[in-house]
Amino acid sequence: METFYSILPELIRIVICAVCGAVIVFGNALVMGYAERKLAGHIMLRPGPMEVGPHGIYQLVIDGLKLMGKQLVVPAKADPLLFRFAPLLAFAPVFVPLLVLPFSEKIQGFDLDIGLLVILALASINLLAILIGGWASNNKYSLFGVFRAVSQNVAYEIPMLLSLLAVVFMTNSFSLKAVVAAQSPVWFIVIQPLAFLIYLVSIVAETNRAPFDLPEAESELTAGFHTEYSGMSFSLFVLAEYANMFIVSSVATVFFLGGSSGIPLPYFEYSGIIWFMLKVYSLMFFLVWIRWTYPRTRFDQLMNFCWKYLIPFALVNLLITVVMVKLL
Amino acid sequence: MKSYFSELFTGAWSLILGLKVTIKALVSPIVTVQYPREKIVVTPNYRGHIDLIKFADTGAHKCISCGSCMRECPSDCIVVEGEKREGVKGKVLTIFTLDFTKCSLCGACVEVCPTKALDYSDEYELAGSTREQFHFDLLKRVEERE
Amino acid sequence: MDINQVKKQWQKLSTAVEDIEYAVSGHDYNVCLERDKVRDFATLMLNEGFYLVDLMAVHVTPAIEVVYQFAHFETRCRVLARAFVDDKVEMPTISDIYQGANWHERETRDFHGVVFIGHPYLKPLILPEEDVDLKPLLKAEAKLKDVDAVRRKPPEPAPAPKAKPAPKPEVKPAAVKSQEQS
């Protein structure tokens, strides 16, 4: 009993964090789902969703309800267990990285010393889920999507890590709070613009979004790895995609855009979250913007770009950073 | 080595140009029409399915049931029948049907009509769940029309 | 491409080469071939830089006629080559010379039942597999016409390739006559 009371505050904290995490994941999916469709619409000179609610703002709610009401079809020759398991595996790990993100000075689940590693490690589980889902579908198109997803994600994790590592060398810490704190005079985007660009390109590939959306290239692979998924299991993949977008954008905000820092507001320890969210959603707007602008790259070109441009540049950048840190 | 960098820069510049185009589109007004609520005015020259004209002076159609349209139709979708009636000059139209499922809207019937009794309707919101809905009885339509 | 030279070579391969008026028919030359010369003719045409416009069949008596159309990329020269199939409704393939003929030949087999000897994959192209023997474009007995009925010039395909000016549309009586003959 004694021990229970001693860990009770911690338990309550975990519960609160989990609830907040869920709110962020679902809220983000609603906001981004709507914003993406609206933005795509306006980029294409059409209004986007307009029917449900004023300017279609309830569209996503209705869509969610529709998807929940749909039957989960498992293809005849699919592996039923893995097929059902894959969407859960894609969706579940996205909560954990939210726990370590410093939304403002005081709003943070846990400030771990290995915060960045937690995020990167858990972000990779999504890939495993895609692999399992595509394999279990027993569909050739899904399988192709998976081939592409795995090689693409593995390749692009390297420049992503290298670019973040440059910042880590400067701050000497994996703790996200420490990284934010280190940016008090100038944001790292000014000191590390190349790393920021490399990171930005890598996250497009990491989140499988256009122009690097090869795993689900619908004009080639119909729908790629989620060809056979329907109803809620499909929407879990979508939720995971948006949550991943949120996480990678948050990491970019923390590492390059100064986290929650900005023009001080009242109760800045808490209200810094406004700046944080603003930065995150600006980055996400950028991701949406390029998605609706460019054609899709070809697979070998994607890999070439990674190995011939991003990794060399990231390595050079890292080397310069190390030397500078040592000298200064 | 030179091409390595020049390609990087020209490529990046082309991407930026693309972004410029889409952001301009993002803030420019939309061009689509919200169909059920807004409608575009259909040109009077629109060729829908054919209809018998109701002439204002006589209040009736002018079909003499000669059957030219029936013969001219490439898809055999018009059926015209008339009968002789006492006290009336010429034939009286009894049946004029159009099977719109077969019609290819070529307009041959309208052009061949000796009395110019046919015209195109301007109805375009045609949707139905059975074939029979598109078997139009043009005679009935002309009688019911204002 | 020297058209006179090419014409001489055509004459060697064919039974008749006639000049026809482009303004009337849309072709410049009409070449009648024996079916064993079709492949040589196609090779010649490819070497001279002609492309295959079309390949088709017309069902007439005495036999189905296969019509090849060629044209040239550089000069206007539309050539119509015809050959009749043999008793077994067979014809040598030209799909190894003009690869584009592959599908045309398959289609002709579908619609007219002409078997192209040497074709690599003579399976139904347009028709479904189960309708191998449908041959939808063969004419019914009553509608079948003699070959002379569909020719512009009067009958008896003279071997002399004398170029006649394209006759005026008064061929109809001749057409009727030949119909009666058949």
Added chain:
Amino acid sequence: MSMDVKALEDDRHHRYVLNMGPQHPSTHGVLRVLLELEGEYAMNLLPVLGYGHRCHEKIAEFKPAKSFMPNTARMDYLGALIYNHGFAQLLEKAAGIEVPERVEYIRVITSELNRIQSHLLWYGAYLLDLGAFTPIMYSFDDREHILDILEDVTGSRLTYCYFRVGGVSKDIDEKFVTGTRAFIKRLRSRFPMYEDLVNGNIILQKRLIDVGELTPHTCARYGITGPLLRGTGVAYDMRRAEPYSIYSKFDFEIPTGTKGDCMASFMVRFHEMEQSLRIIEQALDGLPEGSIMAAKVPKKLKIPAGDYNSSVEAPRGELSYYLVSDGSDVPYRLKVRTPSYSNLSVIPEMCQGMLLSDVVSAMGALDLVIPEIDR
């Protein structure tokens, strides 16, 4: 070339067969392509046709030739007026009907508008194949203007049946002329936008350059015509090579490429829109007054016995109608040589050893209209 799915799967275990279509997003209609893949490389392709065959050639043998006009529009729904044009010309040639000059001008103007419309749709749809979603909306925005202009005179928006033997069904008016001039101005002002958004884009160039290369010899062997042929550097355009109608009066260029790859045909099509605009401009300037119907068109159009050919330049290449007549008003045999049919037949050779993504871009470069193949 010969390829049997079952035999393949038994024989070569390391390869596998992917069935693309008939309901695949990038086959543009009911085309099915069987791909034999090694990794992502297509080692063999087998197009399967005939899902949408409507027996137009058989239908033609059962009704008077001039009643076949609406059918021509259904063969190529994107180039309906050009198909009308070819067929009207065929019958006029066969029956010896002189067409008034105004009719020829109207035909050229509307046909060229139709060609631009077809190219605009291809432009958007091709980029959709390549994964860019936005350009199709822009090109449809432009295309809509053409459809409005044409609707006003022809009465329909897609499968026009506007031309008649000896004339056209309706005269053009001042509204048409001003509308067309306004459209020319608008489209010209839009070209730089397309250049920025699409043509110069590095991703697009990487996707298209050196993909699906053709040579003039390959084109001759397969009978490939149209922009694909012009992409290889051969300036062969029926409007120039065999000037039909009044095309010989106009000053326009034939855009050509050099390499014969997808980028070459892409740019050829893009520049053709500008050339079509030039033709329309000249035709509008020189539009004569006059009748819109030939003086003597017999009610029952008897075609003298013999065979007739009429070739026009459709948006996708050479379109030929070949008519065999026995002297009656019903064709004895009508064969339509559609460009996409010959163009598609090169796919097995063109795409051998290509990546799956390149197969999609090569197929898009052919600008397929499946009803034209399954006529």
